[in-house]
Amino acid sequence: MNARDELRALLKAHLAASRGRRHLTRHCLVCNRLMHLAREAARRAEGPAPG
Numbered sequence: 946m947n948a949r950d951e952l953r954a955l956l957k958a959h960l961a962a963s964r965g966r967r968h969l970t971r972h973c974l975v976c977n978r979l980m981h982l983a984r985e986a987a988r989r990a991e992g993p994a995p996g
Contacts, residue, residue, distance in 0.1 A: 949986040955979055 956979040960968070970976045 947986075947990070949983060949990060952979055952983040952986060956983065 956976065959975055959979065960970070963973070
């Protein structure tokens with residue numbers, strides 16, 4: 946399992962634990978941090994930009 950998959954699993958687990966609590970993803974610090982880390986991992990997996 947790579948870092949991106951691990952981050953995705955963490956985000957899913959966090960959201961599942963938050964159900965029923967009026968969870969707002971855009972206001973949640975944990976969700977925002979996990980999404981940021983997932984985006985960084987995706988960029989690193991793509992490699993350097995051409996040019």
